[in-house]
Amino acid sequence: MRREKVILTVLASALLAVPWPVRAQTTGAVGLEITPSQTELDLPGHSYETTLTLFNHDPVTYKVDLSLEALGHDLDGAPEYFPSSVVSNAFSLSATSFSLAQDQKKQILLKGAIPAAAHSIYFGVIAAYARPDQQQGSSVETRTRLGSEFLLRGPKPWTQRLQITDVGVLPGTGRNATLYAIAKNVGNVHVRPTGTVTVSKNGRRIARFAFALNAAHKPGAIIPGFARRLTAVWTPPADLTGTFTVTATTQNPAAAASKTVSFRNGKALAPDAKIVNLSVQNSSGVVVDSQVTNVGTGALTGAKLTFVATQDGRFERGRMVFPIASLAPGATVEKRWSPGPLPDGAYQITATLEQGGTLLDQRVAGVRVGAALTSGARTPLLAIAGVLLALVLAVVLWFLFFRRRDEDREQRAGSRAV
Amino acid sequence: MKKILAAGIVALAIGAMALPASAATSVQTVDATLGSTLAMTATPSSTVSWTLASTGANTTSGGSLTVNSNAPYTATVTADKTKMTEWITASSAYASSPKTLSTALSVSGSRSAGTAAVAGVGATAVVGTSTSLATGTGLGTDTYDVTLSQPTLITDSALPSGQTYHIVLTYTASATF
Numbered sequence: 001m002r003r004e005k006v007i008l009t010v011l012a013s014a015l016l017a018v019p020w021p022v023r024a025q026t027t028g029a030v031g032l033e034i035t036p037s038q039t040e041l042d043l044p045g046h047s048y049e050t051t052l053t054l055f056n057h058d059p060v061t062y063k064v065d066l067s068l069e070a071l072g073h074d075l076d077g078a079p080e081y082f083p084s085s086v087v088s089n090a091f092s093l094s095a096t097s098f099s100l101a102q103d104q105k106k107q108i109l110l111k112g113a114i115p116a117a118a119h120s121i122y123f124g125v126i127a128a129y130a131r132p133d134q135q136q137g138s139s140v141e142t143r144t145r146l147g148s149e150f151l152l153r154g155p156k157p158w159t160q161r162l163q164i165t166d167v168g169v170l171p172g173t174g175r176n177a178t179l180y181a182i183a184k185n186v187g188n189v190h191v192r193p194t195g196t197v198t199v200s201k202n203g204r205r206i207a208r209f210a211f212a213l214n215a216a217h218k219p220g221a222i223i224p225g226f227a228r229r230l231t232a233v234w235t236p237p238a239d240l241t242g243t244f245t246v247t248a249t250t251q252n253p254a255a256a257a258s259k260t261v262s263f264r265n266g267k268a269l270a271p272d273a274k275i276v277n278l279s280v281q282n283s284s285g286v287v288v289d290s291q292v293t294n295v296g297t298g299a300l301t302g303a304k305l306t307f308v309a310t311q312d313g314r315f316e317r318g319r320m321v322f323p324i325a326s327l328a329p330g331a332t333v334e335k336r337w338s339p340g341p342l343p344d345g346a347y348q349i350t351a352t353l354e355q356g357g358t359l360l361d362q363r364v365a366g367v368r369v370g371a372a373l374t375s376g377a378r379t380p381l382l383a384i385a386g387v388l389l390a391l392v393l394a395v396v397l398w399f400l401f402f403r404r405r406d407e408d409r410e411q412r413a414g415s416r417a418v
Numbered sequence: 419m420k421k422i423l424a425a426g427i428v429a430l431a432i433g434a435m436a437l438p439a440s441a442a443t444s445v446q447t448v449d450a451t452l453g454s455t456l457a458m459t460a461t462p463s464s465t466v467s468w469t470l471a472s473t474g475a476n477t478t479s480g481g482s483l484t485v486n487s488n489a490p491y492t493a494t495v496t497a498d499k500t501k502m503t504e505w506i507t508a509s510s511a512y513a514s515s516p517k518t519l520s521t522a523l524s525v526s527g528s529r530s531a532g533t534a535a536v537a538g539v540g541a542t543a544v545v546g547t548s549t550s551l552a553t554g555t556g557l558g559t560d561t562y563d564v565t566l567s568q569p570t571l572i573t574d575s576a577l578p579s580g581q582t583y584h585i586v587l588t589y590t591a592s593a594t595f
Binding site: 030031036055058076078081128144147149214215220277279281 | 453455457459460486487490497585588590593594
């Protein structure tokens with residue numbers, strides 16, 4: 001009996017002592033996890049560093065590759081990432097390629113500074129990861145990425161300026177209509193505007209709505225140089241017919257614009273077309289392919305599709321305008337542009353679809369021409385090391401020179417004495 | 419007498435030690451931050467050998483995506499090519515002068531499971547750039563079944579053995595901003 005007790009005690013102790021695997025995260029955690037997923041800060045200076053954590057919850061070993069890319073967004077606010085030498089020169093990561101088994105985590109140091117001439121920087125740390133069987137042998141290969149976004153503003157003063165480039169109404173589903181304003185950030189830091197849109201006739205207000213928020217109590221962000229569609233859904237009266245004035249007003253920062261729109265029996269009479277595809281490839285020169293589809297109920301006439309190639313989002317290196325004379329409802333037209341030789345660098349290709357003064361759609365894609373530059377965040381360290389090395393060499397040479405001179409003097413003095 | 423004196427000293431000492439604790443008010447401020455976090459997993463695609471009909475709408479499962487987040491998120495899909503493009507299986511590379519299918523591939527996400535209090539919403543994305551596939555409010559898990567649709571026309575070229583139409587889809591999950 002006593003022996004049994006001893007055995008049970010030993011077994012219990014062993015059970016308690018064995019480091020059984022424990023899932024460190026909350027129930028339901030899956031996949032590869034990145035923390036933080038978004039960082040929005042107003043910095044007291046230009047320098048910034050933080051630690052990102054990657055945690056693998058899946059029962060596979062992921063090969064993870066990290067990269068830094070510029071952050072932008074499409075008209076509807078979906079994040080877009082582009083290669084950017086500005087970002088890769090400004091920030092660096094302590095590791096960029098590693099494997100993570102289940103329940104393993106890795107902490108990565110992100111370090112750098114907003115460029116001296118800039119007031120803000122917007123980028124993503126992109127974690128591309130794949131399980132061993134994910135990328136091979138399929139007619140449709142799938143790859144997966146997580147983005148950790150950084151919206152960093154440097155010290156004030158900032159220029160917070162918004163320009164409403166278009167206002168209008170789009171036919172929505174059923175009896176709904178979507179009132180919208182295209183707001184472009186022409187300042188030097190990101191903004192989160194709120195605002196309203198009104199519909200009026202001969203100065204009499206018919207409807208007034210606040211623009212939809214991105215999340216509870218949080219208006220969507222607009223990054224400098226990018227435009228975002230602020231929207232409000234309206235169900236107009238079924239007999240609404242005629243011309244009306246749509247006025248959009250924003251706060252933080254303030255902007256306003258108006259436009260005349262038409263309705264017939266409650267249905268908005270407006271063109272509605274989408275850039276359903278924008279693909280940029282660089283093989284023996286950059287080639288841009290795009291498709292435009294008329295998703296409205298009437299023919300799209302007098303539209304144009306404009307491609308602009310911008311190096312690092314700052315320097316325009318090419319532009320092409322394709323007129324779209326007429327496009328039937330539901331029809332699609334394809335356009336291809338080869339901008340010709342471009343200097344090595346990171347490029348944003350912006351496709352803008354317009355009809356008259358109406359901006360129908362806009363998309364941005366990125367491409368890199370030539371090899372990626374090595375991170376410039378280490379350049380100052382290399383420079384310091386170079387200067388130190390030069391100083392050491394100079395001291396050694398100086399020392400050898402004087403020592404040799406002293407030896408010669410001593411030798412000459414010795415010879416005279418003899 | 420000595421015992422009483424000693425007991426008195428001990429009692430005074432204990433009282434002296436206890437007094438500050440009972441008389442002072444200690445305020446402890448606790449601040450805690452909770453960082454935003456985002457995780458995603460994708461089941462392997464089930465389209466290893468997708469046999470397309472010569473004409474019509476071809477659909478197949480593209481597996482599923484599960485997103486786990488404590489903040490609103492957006493999932494997007496991008497492709498390396500405008501359309502499915504001729505691929506040489508032996509060299510694992512696109513043909514030098516490739517044929518392409520005439521219609522773009524579309525990818526749709528449909529929420530099939532999850533724990534998020536406000537369910538995420540799937541969307542249909544035609545292959546392009548940063549086309550939204552799903553958006554969610556986070557605070558839990560959303561699982562999306564992914565369906566691939568590749569319409570074909572009789573004018574699309576058949577390919578010889580050892581060649582396929584190929585495309586690479588990249589799913590990206592980011593916090594909504």
